[in-house]
Amino acid sequence: MTNSATISVARNAFREAIRDRVLFSLVFFAVLMVGAAVLFSQMSFGISAQSLVNFSLAAITALGVIVAVFLGNQLVAKEIERRTLYTLLAHPVRRSQFLLGKFAGLAATVAVNCGLMGVTLLLALAYVLPGHWAAGEAAVIAALYLILLALAVLIAIALLFSCFASPVMAALFSLAVFIIGNFDQNLRRLGSTAHSWLGGHAAIVVADVLPNFGGFNVAAAAAHFQPIAWRLLGWDTLYAIVYAGVALVLATAVFAGRDLK
Amino acid sequence: MLAVECIELTKDYRAGFWRPRPVRALDHLSLAVEQGEIFGLLGHNGAGKTTTLKLLLRLIFPTSGEARILGQPAGMMARQIGYLPENPYFYDYLRCRELVEYYAELANVPARERRRQVAWALDRVGMAGAAETSLRKCSKGMVQRVGLAQAIVHQPAVLFLDEPMSGLDPLGRRQVRDLILELKSRGATVVFSTHILSDAEQLCDRVAILQKGRLAGQGRLETLLAAEEDKVELVFAQAGPPQRRVVARAELWGQLDQLRAQGAVIHAVTPLRRSLEEIFLSPGAPPASGGQSAAAAAPAAAPVEARRR
Ligand SMILES: Nc1ncnc2c1ncn2[C@@H]1O[C@H](COP(=O)(O)OP(=O)(O)OP(=O)(O)O)[C@@H](O)[C@H]1O
Numbered sequence: 001m002t003n004s005a006t007i008s009v010a011r012n013a014f015r016e017a018i019r020d021r022v023l024f025s026l027v028f029f030a031v032l033m034v035g036a037a038v039l040f041s042q043m044s045f046g047i048s049a050q051s052l053v054n055f056s057l058a059a060i061t062a063l064g065v066i067v068a069v070f071l072g073n074q075l076v077a078k079e080i081e082r083r084t085l086y087t088l089l090a091h092p093v094r095r096s097q098f099l100l101g102k103f104a105g106l107a108a109t110v111a112v113n114c115g116l117m118g119v120t121l122l123l124a125l126a127y128v129l130p131g132h133w134a135a136g137e138a139a140v141i142a143a144l145y146l147i148l149l150a151l152a153v154l155i156a157i158a159l160l161f162s163c164f165a166s167p168v169m170a171a172l173f174s175l176a177v178f179i180i181g182n183f184d185q186n187l188r189r190l191g192s193t194a195h196s197w198l199g200g201h202a203a204i205v206v207a208d209v210l211p212n213f214g215g216f217n218v219a220a221a222a223a224h225f226q227p228i229a230w231r232l233l234g235w236d237t238l239y240a241i242v243y244a245g246v247a248l249v250l251a252t253a254v255f256a257g258r259d260l261k
Numbered sequence: 262m263l264a265v266e267c268i269e270l271t272k273d274y275r276a277g278f279w280r281p282r283p284v285r286a287l288d289h290l291s292l293a294v295e296q297g298e299i300f301g302l303l304g305h306n307g308a309g310k311t312t313t314l315k316l317l318l319r320l321i322f323p324t325s326g327e328a329r330i331l332g333q334p335a336g337m338m339a340r341q342i343g344y345l346p347e348n349p350y351f352y353d354y355l356r357c358r359e360l361v362e363y364y365a366e367l368a369n370v371p372a373r374e375r376r377r378q379v380a381w382a383l384d385r386v387g388m389a390g391a392a393e394t395s396l397r398k399c400s401k402g403m404v405q406r407v408g409l410a411q412a413i414v415h416q417p418a419v420l421f422l423d424e425p426m427s428g429l430d431p432l433g434r435r436q437v438r439d440l441i442l443e444l445k446s447r448g449a450t451v452v453f454s455t456h457i458l459s460d461a462e463q464l465c466d467r468v469a470i471l472q473k474g475r476l477a478g479q480g481r482l483e484t485l486l487a488a489e490e491d492k493v494e495l496v497f498a499q500a501g502p503p504q505r506r507v508v509a510r511a512e513l514w515g516q517l518d519q520l521r522a523q524g525a526v527i528h529a530v531t532p533l534r535r536s537l538e539e540i541f542l543s544p545g546a547p548p549a550s551g552g553q554s555a556a557a558a559a560p561a562a563a564p565v566e567a568r569r570r
C-alpha cells in the first residue's frame with residue numbers, strides 16, 4: 001500500500017471540483033477585476049493601486065473561503081450519504097489515505113483557483129500602474145501565498161467537521177471558525193480586559209484553540225507594497241502545517257472506527 | 262485455507278439518538294466458505310445479509326466475533342476483494358469508463374493493463390456500448406452493471422455481491438448468472454446475497470439461510486433440496502375445482518387406482534423436490550449438512566400456501 005491511493009483520491013477530488021464548475025468563480029472574479037480596474041484607474045495614482053490590491057485580495061479570500069467551506073463540508077459527508085465510500089474503501093484504500101487524498105484534492109483546486117485569480121490581479125495591476133511593473137508585486141504574491149495557507153487550514157477544519165456532521169452543519173461550523181478566527185486579536189484583548197474571570201478566560205481559550213486567521217492577513221501591507229518579512233512567511237507556513245496536520249489527525253481518529261451507515 | 266470465515270460474528274446497531282438502544286442485527290453468525298465456491302446468503306428483508314457483507318468489508322465493525330478472508334483478518338486482503346454494494350450509487354460526474362478506471366487504479370491494476378481490464382469488465386456486464394455515457398444519465402440497471410464491472414475489474418479472488426440481480430432485466434440477470442459462473446471457472450470465490458430463491462437455486466454450491474440475524478441453516482444445495490425427493494404431487498379434479506395431494510412415492514399407484522375408481526380426472530403427477538421456499542418457511546431447522554442450526558430463530562408453522570408451486 002503506497003501513497004498512490006492518496007494520489008488517486010486527490011486527483012478524483014480535483015476532477016470532481018472542476019466538473020462541478022468551481023472555476024466558474026474565476027469568470028465572476030475576472031468580471032469583477034475588469035470593473036474594478038476601470039473604476040480605480042480613474043483615481044489618483046497611489047490610491048488606485050492600493051484600492052485595487054485591497055479590493056481584490058478581499059475578493060480572492062472570500063471566493064476561496066466559499067469554495068473551501070462549501071466543497072470541504074461535503075468531502076466526507078457526501079460520500080457517506082451517497083454511499084460512494086463503500087466501494088472506495090472495499091479497495092485497498094485506508095481511511096486515512098482517503099481523508100488525506102480528499103484534503104489534497106480540494107487544496108489543489110483552491111490553489112489553482114487562487115493562482116489564476118492572482119494572475120488576473122497582477123495583470124490588472126499592470127494596467128492600473130503602467131510602467132511600474134515589479135514595484136510591489138512581491139508583496140502581492142506573498143499575500144496570495146498567505147491566503148492560500150489560511151485556506152488550507154480552513155479546508156482541514158471543514159474536513160474534520162465533515163467527518164461527523166451533516167454537510168450543512170459542517171459548513172456552518174467551519175464558517176464560524178473562520179469568522180471567529182479572524183477576530184483572534186480582538187478576542188485576546190477582550191479576554192484580558194473582561195470583567196468576568198470566566199468570560200475572560202473563555203475568550204482566551206477560544207482564541208488559543210481556533211486558528212488565528214487574522215495572522216495570515218497582510219492585505220494592508222501588501223496594498224502599500226511594503227515587503228512582507230520572510231520571518232512572517234516562515235512562521236505562518238509552520239503554523240498552517242501544524243494546524244492542518246492536527247486537524248487531519250483528529251479527522252482520521254474520528255473516522256477510523258466509524259460505522260458507515 | 263477458507264476463502265471466507267465468520268466466527269461468532271455479532272453486530273448491534275445503536276438506534277435512537279438520545280438514548281441509543283442496541284438493535285441486534287447479527288447474532289453469533291458462523292460461516293465458512295471454501296475457495297472457488299459460489300455461496301448464497303439467503304434471507305428475508307432485514308435478515309442481516311447486508312450487515313454480514315459490510316462486516317466482512319470492514320465498512321462496519323463487529324460488536325463481537327471475527328471475520329477472516331483468505332485466512333487473514335478482514336480488511337487485510339482488500340487487494341483481493343471485489344464488492345458490489347446493494348443499490349450502488351456512484352460519482353455521477355464521471356463517465357462509466359472513467360469510474361471503472363478509477364477503481365482499477367485504486368485496486369493497483371498496473372497502468373499498462375488498466376485499459377484492457379476496464380474494457381473487459383465493461384464488456385462482461387454488457388456496458389461496452391455505453392462506456393462513455395455519463396453516470397448521471399445511466400438508468401438503474403446500467404448503474405448496477407457498472408457496479409459489477411467495478412467489482413470485477415481487478416479480477417479479485419473473492420467477490421462479495423449484495424443482491425447483484427436487483428434492478429436488472431431478464432437478459433441482464435442471465436448475463437450476471439453467466440458472469441458469476443465464468444468467475445467461478447476462473448477460480449474466484451463468489452459470495453452473494455439474495456432473497457430470490459431461483460437465482461440461488463441456479464447458481465449456488467452452498468447457501469446459508471439467515472433468519473433475523475441468526476443462521477437458520479447452511480449446507481450444500483443438493484442436500485437441502487433432496488430431502489423430499491421421494492414425495493410426489495398429485496393434481497386431480499373430482500366434480501369440482503382441482504385439488505392437490507402429496508403422497509409418498511411408494512403409495513403412488515395405490516392412490517392413482519383409488520382416484521380412478523372414484524372417477525377423478527388426473528391433471529398432473531409431479532415428483533416433489535423440496536424448494537428453498539419451503540426451507541425458508543418450514544418450522545424448525547432445515548437439514549443442514551454443516552450441522553449448524555438455530556432452531557430458535559424459526560418462525561411459526563409454515564402456511565399450506567408455501568407448498569403450492
Ligand atoms: N444503520 C443501521 N442502523 C440501525 N439498524 C440497522 C442499520 N442497518 C441495518 N439495521 C438493522 O439490521 C437488520 C439487518 O439489516 P440488513 O440490512 O443486514 O438486512 P438485509 O438482510 O440486507 O435485508 P434486505 O434484504 O432488505 O437488504 C435490520 O433489522 C435492520 O433494521
Ligand SMILES: [Mg+2]
Pocket residue numbers: 310311312347423
Ligand atoms: Mg440488504
